Amino acid sequence: MDGYLDHAATTPPRPEVLDVLGRWMGSANASARHLAGQEARRAVEHAREQVAGALGCAPHDVVFTSGGSEADNLAVKGIVWGALADGRPRPAHVVTTAVEHAAVLEPARWLAARGDVELDVVAPRPDGTVAVDDVLARVRDGSDGRAPTVLVSVMGANNEVGAINDVARLGAALRPHGIPLHVDAVQCVATLDVSLADWQADALAVSAHKLGGPQGVGVAVLRRGLAAEPLAHGGGQDRGLRSGTFAVGLIAACGAALERAVTERAALRARLTTLSDRLADGLAGIEGIRRSGPADASARLASHVHVMVDGVDAEALALGLDTAGVAASAGSACSSGAATASHVVAACGLTGTPLRLSLGWTSDEEVVDHAVAVLGALVPRLRAGGDVFGLAAVGAAGTAR
Numbered sequence: 001m002d003g004y005l006d007h008a009a010t011t012p013p014r015p016e017v018l019d020v021l022g023r024w025m026g027s028a029n030a031s032a033r034h035l036a037g038q039e040a041r042r043a044v045e046h047a048r049e050q051v052a053g054a055l056g057c058a059p060h061d062v063v064f065t066s067g068g069s070e071a072d073n074l075a076v077k078g079i080v081w082g083a084l085a086d087g088r089p090r091p092a093h094v095v096t097t098a099v100e101h102a103a104v105l106e107p108a109r110w111l112a113a114r115g116d117v118e119l120d121v122v123a124p125r126p127d128g129t130v131a132v133d134d135v136l137a138r139v140r141d142g143s144d145g146r147a148p149t150v151l152v153s154v155m156g157a158n159n160e161v162g163a164i165n166d167v168a169r170l171g172a173a174l175r176p177h178g179i180p181l182h183v184d185a186v187q188c189v190a191t192l193d194v195s196l197a198d199w200q201a202d203a204l205a206v207s208a209h210k211l212g213g214p215q216g217v218g219v220a221v222l223r224r225g226l227a228a229e230p231l232a233h234g235g236g237q238d239r240g241l242r243s244g245t246f247a248v249g250l251i252a253a254c255g256a257a258l259e260r261a262v263t264e265r266a267a268l269r270a271r272l273t274t275l276s277d278r279l280a281d282g283l284a285g286i287e288g289i290r291r292s293g294p295a296d297a298s299a300r301l302a303s304h305v306h307v308m309v310d311g312v313d314a315e316a317l318a319l320g321l322d323t324a325g326v327a328a329s330a331g332s333a334c335s336s337g338a339a340t341a342s343h344v345v346a347a348c349g350l351t352g353t354p355l356r357l358s359l360g361w362t363s364d365e366e367v368v369d370h371a372v373a374v375l376g377a378l379v380p381r382l383r384a385g386g387d388v389f390g391l392a393a394v395g396a397a398g399t400a401r
Contacts, residue, residue, distance in 0.1 A: 003325040005371055007210075007303060007360030008159055008187060013257070014212040014361070020256040021214055025249035031237065040248045047255025051219055054258040055185075055204060056195025063220045063238045064251050068186040068207030071220035072103035074231055074241065075182040075203040076153060080111055082227030083150035092150040095120045095138045097130045098347035099163075101184055103205075104153050105343075118147065126348050127294040128163030130154055132170045141177060148179075155184040156199075157192060160344040160356055161293040162304025164192065171200030180226060186210055186218075190261055190360065191269045191302045202226050206258070208250075212361055213257030217250035264361075272302040272359050275368050279305045279357060282372030286379055292350055303359045308345075308352035312382040317353055320381075320388035324374040329356040 004012075013021075028036035030044045045059070052059040065071045076094075083092050094117045096108050105121075112119040120138040124130050135154060142148030152174060157164045171181045180202040185194050190211040196204055204221040208214055222228050222241065234243030283289050288310035294300045309317060318330035330353065345354045357371060378388065 003327060003367055003370055004362065005326060005328045005357040005359065005367060007363070008356060008358035009329060010209045010215060011190070011212055011360040012362055013209070013214050013253075014260060017213055017253050017257045017260065021249045021253035023249075024252040027248040030246040030248050031235065040246070043248055043252045044246050047251045050255035050259040051206075051221075054189070054194075054262045055206065055219070055221055056197045056199075057204075057221050058224065060224050060239070061196065061221050063222055063242050064246065064254070065218045065220050065242060066216055067209070067218040068101075068184070068205050069103035069218075070231075071205035071207070071218050072101065072182075072184055073107050074220045074228070075205060075222065076104055076107040076151065077111065077231060078222070078228035078241065079151045079180055079182065079203065079226065080117055081229035084116065085229060086227050088150055089147040091115055091118045091147060093118050093120070093140050093147045094151045094153070095122065095135060095149055096153040097122045097124060097135070097155070099124045099128055099130065099158050099160075099344045100153065100155055101159055101186070102343075104155070104182075104184055108153070117150075124163070124347055126350070127299075128158050128161035128292070128344065128348050129294055129299060130163075130165050132166050132173065135170060136173055139174070139177075139179060151180050151182060153182040153184070155186075156188040156194065157185075157301050158293075158344060159187045160342060160354070161306045161348065162187075162301035162358075163294050164188075164299050164301065167201065168199045175200045187301060187303075189258065189265075191265060191272060193265070196221055196223065208254040208257050211257055211261040214250055214253050217247060217254045219254065219258075268361060269302045272363065273297070275359050275363055275365065276302055276305050278365065279359075279368045279372065282369070283307055283375065286372075286376050288352075288379065288383070289375070290352070292345075292348070292354075305357045305359075307355050307357075308350050309355055309379060310352045312353050312379060314353045316382050316388060317355065317378070320378040321371075321374060323388050324378065326371050326374050328371070329358070330354065 027040040030040040048059045048062045111117040139149045182203040183201045184205045186207045202223045207218040230241045314330045
């Protein structure tokens, strides 16, 4: 993937993880009682232990899903329905933020539309971070006669601007009141230390393909003892929270990817910090490109460089980058594929066309320098009303070969 700078959307799987995937793809049903089935079950449980070690939780807290979106849905809907099943007043009360991934916001809004919850959505700061005090100010204890809060959902780090939230402080504040905290940690695991225990969270969502694993598998961590209802009923696998035949190959690969991500996290974070600084410095020299997200490097992901570009159309920018061999995300990430308006950018009050350039384990100086050269040629061309064709030959020096 030469020129690939969209690791926040998906990162290439590591070869050793693909080896694990291939080894177990043809396995027997892990719920079968015969020897072949039990061998497959051992692979599933080994992966569960790998995941638990990587995420600072117990193995029995781990529920395997099809990815981060299902994990978020299982946490948001499942915890709300669990609270209602336990006799909490309906509508229950949920607090989340305006910069959450759609996999959190849409289920929460759906629950509100059907009368299951009253929803409080907290605005971010302009840099995309969410103030813990602003979240806590919305939390209810029920003493004023209103329904108490049954769930707070705040992402660990934003998938677009890369802003990191202080979920550890939030978890510590909520814990004495018994209010569950769910953290969408999908963007965190590759470069941030993630721990259910350290964050004092009750639920996490993780997706394997964001950290060198395959697409189609993820993890919902749901603390044992937390009241939660399943999204689907069937065979009763994974504590009855996620029925269905275990996808042994995907699950084994997910465990291997998470274990590898944790082992290499510190080294990757240091390398990506250097590369992202190089990228940001190069973009700063292009007129009308402004970096967004936190100014403090410790408050943003090492993998993300998010900028606002003045005077260009998002579709034209995306097409121009693609034509020149740079894969990046212009507009909203994780949408239908079109360059649509970003709810994160709108919530932060940013102006211009958003562009997210995200790095991962395959990134190097060559891809960074090529992106800077391409944008240095493309952006002025688009502002002048030119087309995007002829940019494929732009090299690292910014000139056509």
